[in-house]
Amino acid sequence: MNSEFTIAVHSLVLLASRPDRMATSDIIAHNVNTHPSRVRKVMSCMRKQGYIVTKEGIGGGYILNCNPEEVSLAEIYRATSIGSMKPSWCSGKVDIECMVACNMAEVMDQIFCDAEQQLLIYLQQTKINDVLERVRLSQLQKQ
Amino acid sequence: MNSEFTIAVHSLVLLASRPDRMATSDIIAHNVNTHPSRVRKVMSCMRKQGYIVTKEGIGGGYILNCNPEEVSLAEIYRATSIGSMKPSWCSGKVDIECMVACNMAEVMDQIFCDAEQQLLIYLQQTKINDVLERVRLSQLQKQ
């Protein structure tokens, strides 16, 4: 699984947790523990999907533009990581005189693709707000 | 997803497809399109799980030791790739004074772990023999 998914989810949860539902890439990056530029890249994708709006210039940043109770992790996965289930490496070779060797890549591809669809069904269940709730629960259990 | 899973599945399917259900690491490696040493590493793991037996020395190799109609991809995944769903990179930092930052890794971990369990349920459906059948089907469709 792609870690941009993690960054996207973390960022949206963070925004959802803030009273003004807003933060700069610096704030998010520090919270996520990565580079602001990487956050901006991921957030740019979130903006294109409409989950946030951005405000450029001084006093700007990223503002949540969706209902965190409605947006599921499946949507975030689709936006950031679709296709990442399948490993880049694949077995076999088309020009080998063997049924297994020259068809395996195609067959495995289909299996990974189907597996990803199943994953999406599972991710559908969990909304941004559920993640925030889990974070709260996790926090409570530590005290 | 770990590509050792692909190698393991491919190798077992190849063995299942052969009349004597046997092949050397050289034969498998050529078919899979990788190095014999890599095949041996993966097959060593398959042997430990009992899916194959190995015969060392001259005339030796790997011999299928299971019913390909019974062994599912879930078992192969468990043997080769468990935990690979979760990306190695994780967000947040425990020592930050923010509920989201210091609990997100734990929460995402749980989500990835649950997702992997779902994946296993899906992979349970497909047996080694089903993959071989799909390969045969794929071959037929080309002609």
Added chain:
DNA sequence: TTAACTGTGATTATTATACTTACAGTAAGC
């Protein structure tokens, strides 16, 4: 006009992955 922000491409550093080598251990066949 300046300062604080985003957007994005390019570069570098780091890590993960795959390949290769090396060699010890094993067993069949002469």
Added chain:
DNA sequence: GCTTACTGTAAGTATAATAATCACAGTTAA
């Protein structure tokens, strides 16, 4: 018992994927 063809496994190298960083143009509030 020696040779040859095999596996088992560790170690090293090469390559690819990922993450971090830099650079700078564009935007907007004060």
